[in-house]
Structures are given as C-alpha cells and as structure tokens.
Amino acid sequence: MATQSSRSAARIMMAPAVFVLLVWMLVPLCMTLWFSFRDYRPLRGGDLGFVWFDNFVRFVTSSSFWPAIFTTLLIVGGVLLVSIIFGVLLAMLLDQPMWGQGVVRILVIAPFFVMPTVSALVWKNMFMDPTNGLFAHLWRAFGADPVVWLSDVPIFSLILIISWQWLPFATLILLTAFQSLDSEQLEAAEMDGASPLARFFYIALPHLSRAITIVILIQTIFLLAVFAEIFVTTGGAFGTRTLTYLIYQRVLESQNVGLGSAGGVYAIILANIVAIFLMRIVGKNLDR
Amino acid sequence: MSTKRVLCATTALVLTATAATAQDTTITIATVNNGDMIRMQGYTDQFTEETGIAVEWVTLEENVLRQRVTTDITTNGGQFDIMTIGMYETPIWGANGWLVPLDGLSEEYNVEDILPAMRGGLSHDGTLYAAPFYGESSMVMYRTDLMEEAGLEMPDAPTWEFIREAAAAMTDRDAGINGICLRGKPGWGEGGAFITAMSNSFGARWFDMDWQAQFDTQEWADTLNFFNDMMQESGPDGFETNGFNENLSLFQQGLCGMWIDATVAASFVTNPDDSEVADSVGFALAPDNGLGVRSNWLWAWALAIPAGTQQQDAALQFIEWATSSDYIELVAENEGWANVPPGARTSLYENPNYIEVPFAQMTLDSILSADPNNSTVEESPYVGVQFAAIPEFAGIATEVSQEFSNAYAGQQTIEEALERAQAITNEAMEAAGYQ
Amino acid sequence: MARAVTTQRKAINTAIAWIVGLLIFFPILWTILTSFKTEAEAIANPPVFLFFDWTLENYGVVQERSNYMRFLWNSVFLAGGSTLLGIIIAVPAAWSMAFVPSKRTKDILLWMLSTKMLPAVGVLYPIYLLCIRLGVLDNRFALVVVLMLINLPIIVWMLYTYFKEIPGEILEAARMDGAGLKEELLYVLTPMAVPGIASTILLNFILAWNEAFWTLNLTSVDAAPLTAFIASYSSPEGLFFAKLSAASTMAIAPILILGWFSQKQLVRGLTFGAVK
Numbered sequence: 001m002a003t004q005s006s007r008s009a010a011r012i013m014m015a016p017a018v019f020v021l022l023v024w025m026l027v028p029l030c031m032t033l034w035f036s037f038r039d040y041r042p043l044r045g046g047d048l049g050f051v052w053f054d055n056f057v058r059f060v061t062s063s064s065f066w067p068a069i070f071t072t073l074l075i076v077g078g079v080l081l082v083s084i085i086f087g088v089l090l091a092m093l094l095d096q097p098m099w100g101q102g103v104v105r106i107l108v109i110a111p112f113f114v115m116p117t118v119s120a121l122v123w124k125n126m127f128m129d130p131t132n133g134l135f136a137h138l139w140r141a142f143g144a145d146p147v148v149w150l151s152d153v154p155i156f157s158l159i160l161i162i163s164w165q166w167l168p169f170a171t172l173i174l175l176t177a178f179q180s181l182d183s184e185q186l187e188a189a190e191m192d193g194a195s196p197l198a199r200f201f202y203i204a205l206p207h208l209s210r211a212i213t214i215v216i217l218i219q220t221i222f223l224l225a226v227f228a229e230i231f232v233t234t235g236g237a238f239g240t241r242t243l244t245y246l247i248y249q250r251v252l253e254s255q256n257v258g259l260g261s262a263g264g265v266y267a268i269i270l271a272n273i274v275a276i277f278l279m280r281i282v283g284k285n286l287d288r
Numbered sequence: 289m290s291t292k293r294v295l296c297a298t299t300a301l302v303l304t305a306t307a308a309t310a311q312d313t314t315i316t317i318a319t320v321n322n323g324d325m326i327r328m329q330g331y332t333d334q335f336t337e338e339t340g341i342a343v344e345w346v347t348l349e350e351n352v353l354r355q356r357v358t359t360d361i362t363t364n365g366g367q368f369d370i371m372t373i374g375m376y377e378t379p380i381w382g383a384n385g386w387l388v389p390l391d392g393l394s395e396e397y398n399v400e401d402i403l404p405a406m407r408g409g410l411s412h413d414g415t416l417y418a419a420p421f422y423g424e425s426s427m428v429m430y431r432t433d434l435m436e437e438a439g440l441e442m443p444d445a446p447t448w449e450f451i452r453e454a455a456a457a458m459t460d461r462d463a464g465i466n467g468i469c470l471r472g473k474p475g476w477g478e479g480g481a482f483i484t485a486m487s488n489s490f491g492a493r494w495f496d497m498d499w500q501a502q503f504d505t506q507e508w509a510d511t512l513n514f515f516n517d518m519m520q521e522s523g524p525d526g527f528e529t530n531g532f533n534e535n536l537s538l539f540q541q542g543l544c545g546m547w548i549d550a551t552v553a554a555s556f557v558t559n560p561d562d563s564e565v566a567d568s569v570g571f572a573l574a575p576d577n578g579l580g581v582r583s584n585w586l587w588a589w590a591l592a593i594p595a596g597t598q599q600q601d602a603a604l605q606f607i608e609w610a611t612s613s614d615y616i617e618l619v620a621e622n623e624g625w626a627n628v629p630p631g632a633r634t635s636l637y638e639n640p641n642y643i644e645v646p647f648a649q650m651t652l653d654s655i656l657s658a659d660p661n662n663s664t665v666e667e668s669p670y671v672g673v674q675f676a677a678i679p680e681f682a683g684i685a686t687e688v689s690q691e692f693s694n695a696y697a698g699q700q701t702i703e704e705a706l707e708r709a710q711a712i713t714n715e716a717m718e719a720a721g722y723q
Numbered sequence: 724m725a726r727a728v729t730t731q732r733k734a735i736n737t738a739i740a741w742i743v744g745l746l747i748f749f750p751i752l753w754t755i756l757t758s759f760k761t762e763a764e765a766i767a768n769p770p771v772f773l774f775f776d777w778t779l780e781n782y783g784v785v786q787e788r789s790n791y792m793r794f795l796w797n798s799v800f801l802a803g804g805s806t807l808l809g810i811i812i813a814v815p816a817a818w819s820m821a822f823v824p825s826k827r828t829k830d831i832l833l834w835m836l837s838t839k840m841l842p843a844v845g846v847l848y849p850i851y852l853l854c855i856r857l858g859v860l861d862n863r864f865a866l867v868v869v870l871m872l873i874n875l876p877i878i879v880w881m882l883y884t885y886f887k888e889i890p891g892e893i894l895e896a897a898r899m900d901g902a903g904l905k906e907e908l909l910y911v912l913t914p915m916a917v918p919g920i921a922s923t924i925l926l927n928f929i930l931a932w933n934e935a936f937w938t939l940n941l942t943s944v945d946a947a948p949l950t951a952f953i954a955s956y957s958s959p960e961g962l963f964f965a966k967l968s969a970a971s972t973m974a975i976a977p978i979l980i981l982g983w984f985s986q987k988q989l990v991r992g993l994t995f996g997a998v999k
Contacts, residue, residue, distance in 0.1 A: 010819030042362030148526030254683025264845025
C-alpha cells in the first residue's frame with residue numbers, strides 16, 4: 001500500500017506532464033472556440049466581430065459536411081481493417097521459424113520509417129501515375145488499360161497508401177503478442193485434434209484481442225488526423241475530402257478562420273465520440 | 289542545477305543562435321519550385337558578391353508555398369523578406385496594406401519597361417506592389433510532324449472547332465498518342481484556371497454584375513461539355529488528374545499532339561535536353577469561338593516585399609537585381625536566350641537575339657491579347673482572366689474545379705457538377721456578404 | 724519454441740516470408756534504385772531494374788538546390804530534443820501512475836491520449852498567432868517543445884505500460900531496505916525499465932522525425948527539417964522521378980538506417996502493454 005508521502009510525491013511527479021498537456025490542450029482549444037464564434041476572415045480585414053453560432057450552422061449545413069464525415073470514417077475504418085487483418089497474418093508468418101528472420105522483419109517494418117509526404121509522393125508518381133507509373137507499365141504488359149488510380153478508385157488508393165505506412169506498426173505490436181502466446185497450450189490443442197483454424201480462433205485470437213485494441217486505439221488517433229497523404233495525392237478531390245481536409249480548405253484555401261474553427265470544434269467532438277467508444281473497449285481490455 | 293541557471297543557459301543559447309544569423313544582412317525569400325526560380329537560386333552568389341547581402345531560400349511546392357505565405361502575411365508573421373506571389377494575390381494583398389509599394393525603384397531599373405499588362409495586374413490603384421520575375425499567357429503548342437501527317441495546317445489563330453477536329457485526327461491510341469492534352473486537375477490554379485479561361489471564349493463568366501454565380505447558364509454547360517467530350521475523344525487517360533507538370537512531361541515524351549498551356553512551357557518543350565520532340569513544335573494563339581474573346585490567360589510570378597519585414601532596403605535591392613534586364617542578360621549569357629525568364633519586359637521582345645527564339649513572338653502576342661479588365665464577353669464585375677481577383681475566389685474555385693474533375697472522372701454528370709458549382713459559389717458569396 | 728519443425732516447412736515459410744517482405748519493401752527499394760537512374764530511365768517501359776547506367780547526378784542536383792546537411796541537422800535536433808525532453812517529463816509521470824495508482828489514473832491517461840485528437844489544421848492560426856506573440860517562429864527550441872507535446876501522451880502511455888509490468892514486490896523490498904524515492908528510481912527501477920525506455924525513445928524519435936505539419940508551417944530557414952526539404956520536390960517542371968527519388972532517399976535514409984540497427988529493440992519493446 002502506498003503511503004501518504006509517496007502519494008503526494010507521485011502527484012508532484014505527475015504534475016509537469018499533466019500541466020504542459022493541459023496548457024497545450026486548453027490554449028488552442030480556447031482560441032479555437034473564441035474564433036469559432038467570430039467572423040474572422042484574414043483577407044477581409046481580420047476579426048469582424050461576433051457571429052455566435054453562424055459558423056457552426058454554416059459548417060454543418062454545407063453540402064460537403066456529411067460526405068466528409070463519411071469519407072473520414074471510410075478511410076479510418078478501411079485502414080484499420082487492412083492493417084489488422086494483414087497485420088495478424090504477417091505476424092503469424094513472421095513468428096514461424098525461418099532463415100533470415102531478422103532481415104525479413106526489417107523489410108516488413110521499413111515503411112513505418114518513411115515520412116508520410118515521401119510515401120504519398122512515391123506512390124502517387126512512381127506507382128499510380130497512369131502514364132509512367134509502374135502499375136501502368138504492369139497493366140500494359142498484360143494488355144490491360146492502365147487504371148487511373150487516384151480518380152477511378154481514389155478511396156481504395158488512399159487506403160492502400162496509408163495502410164502501407166501503418167501495417168508495419170500493427171504487425172510489430174501483434175508480433176510481440178504472438179511471441180508471448182503459450183506454445184504448450186497450442187500443442188495441447190493440437191494433440192486434442194483441434195484444427196488449425198479452430199486453434200487460431202479459440203486460442204490465438206482471444207490472446208491477441210488486447211494487442212488488437214491497442215492497434216485500433218493508437219492508429220485511430222493518427223488516422224483521424226491524416227492530412228499529408230490527401231494533400232499530396234488528390235487534394236481532396238474525387239470524394240476524398242475528409243473532415244480534416246475540409247477544415248483545411250475552410251481555414252487556408254477559403255481563408256475563413258471562423259468557419260474553419262467551427263469545423264475544428266466539430267472535429268474535436270467527432271474525435272471524442274470515437275475516443276469514448278474506443279476507450280470503453282480499451283479500458284475494459286486494459287483492466288483484464 | 290537551479291531552474292534559474294537552466295533558464296539563463298537556454299536564453300544564452302537562443303541569443304547566440306539569433307546573433308549568429310543576424311551578423312550580416314540576410315534576407316529570406318519564399319519561392320515556388322519552378323525551373324526559372326531554381327535557376328535564379330543558382331545565380332544568388334553573384335548577387336551576394338555584388339551587394340554583400342546573403343540570401344536564404346525557402347523553396348516550396350506551389351500549394352505549400354501559398355499556404356505558408358498566406359498564413360504569414362495575414363498574421364504579420366514576418367518570416368520572409370520577399371515572397372513569390374502571383375497576379376491573383378498581389379492586388380488583394382496590396383489593397384490590404386500588407387505589401388510594401390514598389391515606388392522606390394531606381395532609375396536604371398526602368399519600371400516603364402515592364403510590360404503594361406503585367407504592371408497593371410500587379411498593381412492596386414495604380415501602385416505597383418510586386419515586380420514580375422516572369423510573365424505568361426497561354427497558347428497552343430503542337431507537333432508539326434503529327435499535324436502534317438494528319439493533313440492539316442494550324443492557323444495562327446485557331447478556333448475551338450478546328451482544335452477538336454485536329455485533335456481527333458492526330459489521336460493514335462495504338463501508338464499512345466493523344467491528340468490533345470489539357471489540364472483537368474482540381475485546384476483553382478490548375479484545371480480551374482484552364483476551364484475559366486476557356487469559358488471566357490465561350491461567352492461564359494463567373495459572376496454577373498450582381499455577383500450571382502453563372503454556372504446555370506448555357507454558356508458554362510457548353511464549355512464543360514465541349515471540353516469533356518473533346519478530352520474523352522482525344523485526351524489521355526486520367527486527364528482529370530493531369531496538371532501543368534503532368535502534361536509537360538507527356539508532351540516532352542511525345543505523347544501529345546497538342547497542348548494548350550502556359551507560354552513558359554515553350555522553352556521546356558523546345559529544349560533538346562529534356563524534350564524528345566524539341567525540333568517539331570509549333571505555336572499558335574489560344575483558340576476562340578468567334579465571340580471576340582480568346583481562351584488565353586494572363587499570369588505572372590512576381591516578387592513582393594511583405595510590410596512586416598525589417599530588411600526592406602535589402603529586399604528591394606534583390607528584387608531590382610532579379611527582375612532587371614541585367615539578370616536576363618546574365619542568364620542568356622550562360623544558358624542561351626531561350627532559357628531567360630520571359631514575359632516581363634518590353635525590351636526583351638525588342639532584343640534581336642531574343643526575337644529569333646521560335647516562341648518569342650507568339651508569347652508576346654498572347655500576352656498582349658489578354659485583358660484582365662475586360663476578360664469576358666458579357667460584362668463582369670471582377671478583374672482577372674482565369675480568376676476573379678476577390679479574396680474568396682481561391683477557396684471557391686478550388687471546390688468548383690473539384691466538382692468539375694469529378695465529372696471528368698465520370699463520378700457525376702456535367703449537369704450535376706454545374707449544379708453543385710452553382711450552389712457552392714452562391715453559398716460562399718452569400719456568406720462573404722456579396723449578395 | 725520447442726516444437727520440431729521440418730526443414731521442408733521451414734523452407735516454405737522462408738520463401739513466403741521473403742516474398743511478402745520484399746513486396747512490402749519494394750516501394751522503398753524502387754525509390755532508392757530510381758534515384759540512381761537518369762530521368763529517361765526512370766520512366767522507361769519496360770522498367771529497368773539493375774542494369775542501367777548508375778549515376779549520382781540526381782544527388783548532385785538535389786544538393787545543389789538545397790543545403791541537405793542543415794535540414795538533416797535540424798531533423799536530428801528536433802527529433803532528438805523533443806524525445807529527450809519528452810522522456811524527462813514522462814518518466815516521473817508514468818512512474819507515479821504505474822506504482823502509485825489512484826482512482827483517476829486511468830482517466831488521466833485516457834485524457835492525455837485524447838489531447839492528440841485535436842486536428843492540427845484547425846488550430847494552425849491560433850498556434851501561429853501565439854508563436855508570433857512569443858517571437859518563436861522558426862525557432863528550434865519552440866519546435867522541440869511543440870513536437871514533445873504532440874508525442875508526450877504516447878510516451879507516457881508506453882512507459883506506463885512497461886512500468887506496470889515491473890513487479891511491485893521488488894519496490895516493496897527495496898523500501899524495506901530503506902531505499903528512498905531517489906534510490907528507488909535510480910537503482911531499482913531504471914535498470915529494469917531501460918529496454919522499455921529505449922524502445923519508447925526509438926518510437927518517439929521516428930514519430931517526431933516524420934511529423935510534417937507543424938515542422939512545415941512553423942519554420943522557414945533556421946529550424947526547417949527534412950520534411951520542409953522534401954516539400955520543394957513535389958512537382959517541379961517536366962520529368963522528375965529520378966530527382967524526386969534522390970530527394971526522398973536523402974530524406975528517409977538516416978531514419979531508415981537507425982531503424983534497421985535498432986530493429987531488435989523495437990520489435991522487443993513495442994508492446995504498449997499488449998503482452999501479458
């Protein structure tokens with residue numbers, strides 16, 4: 001049992017982290033809230049006074065709002081799905097004995113080190129370009145018409161690019177979870193005649209559930225804020241405008257900071273809804 | 289260690305860091321990563337030698353640059369001593385008092401030598417706020433060999449009908465040759481600029497005199513349908529994602545019969561180092577539709593001094609150096625006349641060396657035929673050819689061009705795209721208090 | 724791992740794993756290869772793989788255009804500085820959360836994570852104005868603080884999960900022996916936590932290195948890291964695949980090399996408490 005003194009010591013030790021994060025959260029949040037109630041358009045002379053809830057109404061009634069929410073959820077969900085399914089498969093593969101395991105592991109996690117701008121540029125130009133991209137060459141080699149990736153299947157392309165970056169992260173976490181899997185338990189199940197599929201679903205998957213929740217939680221935080229990938233590839237066209245991108249367009253392209261700030265408030269609300277939802281699951285899983 | 293000491297140490301560090309950079313006069317220039325600017329960076333050492341002023345470059349891709357400099361100028365951040373901006377931003381920023389008026393230019397700089405169209409576009413209320421580094425219009429660039437093969441002859445001033453016919457005749461899908469390459473890429477400065485300039489020649493306009501959006505007019509429907517049909521017939525796959533750079537690289541690889549785009553591209557497509565078709569490129573004025581307005585635009589990349597700078601004099605010195613006739617001669621000496629920054633000065637087009645360059649005359653004619661104050665067939669309330677010089681335009685036009693590109697990609701019909709464009713524009717204009 | 728594995732099965736595993744690994748790695752490999760080609764070879768159809776005239780020309784062009792070393796140094800400084808600062812602040816916090824948990828510990832932890840959800844574009848103007856007011860635009864130290872704050876929640880959380888796995892009895896024993904808070908931290912906890920701290924440092928370094936919004940918008944010259952360096956190569960004129968590849972390779976090479984050398988550490992340490 002912790003003593004009173006260690007309790008207060010603990011509080012002091014926690015204080016700096018809590019304090020700086022509180023400032024980092026509250027200052028921009030308050031400023032965003034303030035701007036969201038004001039008609040702030042830098043190119044029109046700056047702060048033009050209170051408009052109260054006009055910005056909020058305008059942002060949400062704009063024809064772009066709901067499609068943006070939908071796109072956001074689609075991309076986040078898609079990337080999560082891909083990185084978890086393939087992450088589990090990859091982790092399983094990497095957990096098997098093989099020659100050159102270390103090197104293969106390096107190859108698999110390498111995309112995680114690539115900065116988002118670079119990966120978007122490389123994919124967009126060197127792979128997805130309909131004339132000179134590698135995919136176009138490949139398609140033509142088989143006599144097919146090249147796919148115009150970024151306009152024919154824009155969401156798919158984005159999910160591909162973003163998943164490529166985040167798959168290594170999921171794989172790493174799932175791999176450590178696999179490595180801690182009790183092999184004796186598995187063997188016992190094998191002896192009892194459980195099929196590989198049954199062993200996977202009844203032993204491995206429950207064991208992984210905690211790792212999967214953590215992957216979901218951390219990736220969602222990063223994925224909700226995805227920006228560079230869209231900025232570089234489609235610029236929000238072809239139905240790839242996420243909520244983050246919509247806010248960018250309002251704040252920087254339209255130079256309407258008030259309206260964009262209202263959008264920022266909505267994004268915070270959305271993030272928190274997702275967060276509460278996630279935390280419920282994670283909280284439960286973390287307590288086990 | 290006490291907190292005080294840490295603080296002192298940090299302050300000292302910060303101070304030394306600032307002191308180290310403030311030793312001599314150093315100016316920071318934000319610029320776009322276009323070929324001519326990158327060449328200019330190469331010659332900066334000469335400027336530093338002459339004046340003792342050091343130059344720091346912040347070179348960014350066009351969209352990032354806009355984002356960066358706009359944030360900085362509107363908040364008076366003072367990060368840059370010179371910003372590279374265009375004909376759209378200059379009058380708006382100048383009107384807001386964010387730019388230093390360029391009225392202190394020296395005698396030998398000869399402001400009067402700057403092409404009147406450029407000077408006009410970079411001024412507000414008769415005051416020049418930015419000096420053009422290079423200026424451009426748009427024109428038709430075509431492959432003379434393919435044109436001949438098709439049995440056609442390009443007139444100096446073609447019509448859209450002819451362009452479409454020629455494009456269809458030149459297209460050879462098996463050989464990968466597209467009759468025509470045009471910008472379909474979303475973004476107000478990309479596909480948005482092209483379609484707006486094109487719509488002018490079809491008699492369309494963005495706004496009527498009451499600032500009502502005009503996308504519900506027949507003229508806009510005609511423009512978009514004509515563009516889309518022609519591109520589906522004879523354009524490259526995925527033209528809806530092609531902008532200036534994508535088309536340039538297609539044309540250089542010999543995959544386009546015609547390309548209507550910025551006049552500065554002429555020097556890139558005729559440069560044998562980069563272009564496979566350098567010796568068979570012809571030029572013509574941008575097409576029209578017999579309504580008295582051609583479809584060429586007017587643009588300049590210009591250097592301006594933000595009002596928040598501490599280095600006004602040094603910045604002015606640099607602008608005088610970089611946009612002078614001497615700089616043009618410096619480049620000509622080292623890289624040949626075809627590679628000098630075009631479209632800014634009258635004297636360049638009177639230079640006998642330059643006028644021999646195959647695209648020089650056509651560039652000048654194109655620039656001279658664009659009139660920002662009178663760009664539409666019917667009267668319009670805005671200034672600008674391929675844009676309307678109001679602060680809200682960039683945001684609106686980017687969204688509108690995204691709708692158009694969605695239509696080119698087949699995700700919606702032209703009618704739907706126009707309906708949305710109308711709604712987006714009116715929504716934004718109402719919010720901005722125009723209506 | 725006591726199961727006997729037939730050589731045949733091992734061979735099949737190896738083959739599949741290598742194919743998958745190379746497939747995932749391919750975009751990076753292709754970028755590196757392309758950086759040594761000429762522009763014409765970079766777009767050649769059919770693509771050339773290894774048998775082309777290797778050239779360093781692109782690297783020369785890129786270096787001529789921008790002073791790579793300065794960007795690199797800034798990246799190292801920002802990623803290193805923010806990681807260091809973050810660890811200094813996070814270790815005590817995570818320690819106290821793990822060993823002196825209160826009812827609100829979990830709430831605080833989750834709240835910290837939720838601060839990461841504020842969309843950066845939405846607060847660009849407030850933060851920019853704040854930086855102007857404080858006079859810290861294009862200042863490395865300010866950016867170190869910003870990057871630290873962005874990643875602090877992740878650091879705290881990661882450390883917390885490691886610390887929690889350290890059995891409390893050891894601390895009890897140390898306390899019985901009369902160890903104070905300081906000794907406890909220095910001699911008991913730290914050695915046990917080193918692997919966890921090391922992988923936290925690694926992950927945070929990578930995240931800070933790749934952060935591309937604030938590092939681009941709050942810098943111009945003095946503090947601009949490699950993310951700003953790459954921003955000038957997005958769409959120059961004409962053919963640029965080879966130059967883009969060279970710039971990309973330069974931007975990712977340092978972190979890639981670091982990642983490779985520390986791969987074991989990362990694989991062992993990146994658990995976020997997922998292992999029980």
